[in-house]
Amino acid sequence: MIAELHQRYIGLELLHDLVSDEGTLLLKRGTVLSEPLLRKINVSVDQLEYALQGASNKNKDNPIDLIEGAANEIRDIFEKFKKDKHALTQIESTVLPTVELLAREERLATLLEGLFDKDNYTYRHNIGVSVVASMLANWLHFSEEDRKKITLGGLLHDIGKLELSDGVLTKPGRLSNEEFAEIKMHPTYGYELLKIGSIYSEDICLMALEHHEREDGTGYPYQKGANEIHPFSKVIAIADVFHAMTSDRVYRKGHSLYAVLKHIKDESFGKLEPTYAAMFVTKFMELSIGQYAELSNGEVAEIVFIFPQDPINPLVRLHDELIELGKTNLYITKLIAS
Known part of the structure; x- marks a missing residue:
């Protein structure tokens, strides 16, 4: 059966x-x-x-539709949570299975298109971080139980923003020092919200608290160092950076895929867990093999091979010619659906 x-x-x-x-x-x-x-x-x-x-x-449905539905679902659950703290547990039976399906999605370009849309960003970000964190946890060979915790932690990591004013969250411009100080409180708020009633285990609560902490102690809210940050939180931190930087926002366009992956690679020297960051960049680009990418000159090329020592500059096929991007001034701006 x-x-x-x-x-x-x-x-x-x-x-x-x-x-x-x-x-x-x-x-x-x-x-x-x-x-x-x-x-x-x-x-x-x-x-x-x-x-x-x-x-x-749903595996055959467009990932964009699944993401839109999941974002709407988590928005509704978060609204219920304001009045009923136990409503949050609905995420595990409704949103979590969808995210797990998305994390196995092979149509990477279409998946990213749905995750990076600026509409409904506040809730879409939770979906995006959860999907990417689930993928990374799988690549890092976390146990099935731990991977599920990390996936759930991604969905809940920003719940502390429910305590912030909409004016700060949706401000279409640079934040003042006071506004940024308010934003930096959301990890603490999130941890406290998830601890209510002891519904969630400490490791899940810590993902809300620590996803902006950094290996060198320059993060927030408590400037924890590498040995103090939970491994799950380190996974969420990378997923959070990736989705936040690549997404379109009301006040800016998302950064190019090359720029974001290079940033994560650079941040592995002190900010992000180096083994996790290197694994993410390499495995993400391996998953991109066979996909089509827009290059910085506007042309479309097929990714055919990645170089282990420089995965963000792959070998591509452009006009039936094989080109090593690392030997040119071209780079990948985004993946596109074929």
Whole structure:
């Protein structure tokens, strides 16, 4: 039964609540079925089929639609959380399975297009960080349990911003010193919010607290050093930098992919965990092989090979000619869907 469920039902979205024979709610309508969820529930095929009537496979849907839906879902949950602190746990049954699907998405260019859109940025950022952190945790061979914690931590890392004024969060320009000081309080607020009622374990709460801390002690809010920062938080820090820099914002365009990956590489010398940062840059570019990229001259090339010593300057095919970008003044601005 389990093997059959995994093969047939992973990636499907429930169109009805899934309930047990005793009438207990097992999964809410809108939940995207994942392998871990299917292993936990004990229901018949008929019960699943009823809850899935007319469902389409989310793996085959456009990642942009999935991201938009997940961002809206997390926005609604955060709004409920302001009145009901236990509402936050809905994320694990609704948003988390979608993020886990997105983290396995092979259409990287389309995935990034959805993650980097400036619309609904505040909530889309949580999705983006969670997806990227889940990918990195997998590349670093964290255990399945720890990877799931990191994925959830990515969804919750910025929850402290609920305590900040909308004027500061959406200001289309440079922040004043006072406004930036307010922004720098969000990790502390997030940690305190997640500790309420002891719903979440300390390592998940620490991802909210420490994602702006840096290896050399120059981060905030407590200027922790490399030996004081939780490994999960170090993963979230890299994902946070990547998504924040590459995303379009109301006051600026996202930076080029080359610039962001180079920044992460440079920050590995003191700011970001060096092993994690190097793994992220290398594996991200390996995943880009076979994808198409826009170059700094506006032309489109196919990434065909990456050099281990310089992964952000790959070998590309342009007009049937193979070009080593590291030997030119060209660089990748973004991946594009073929």
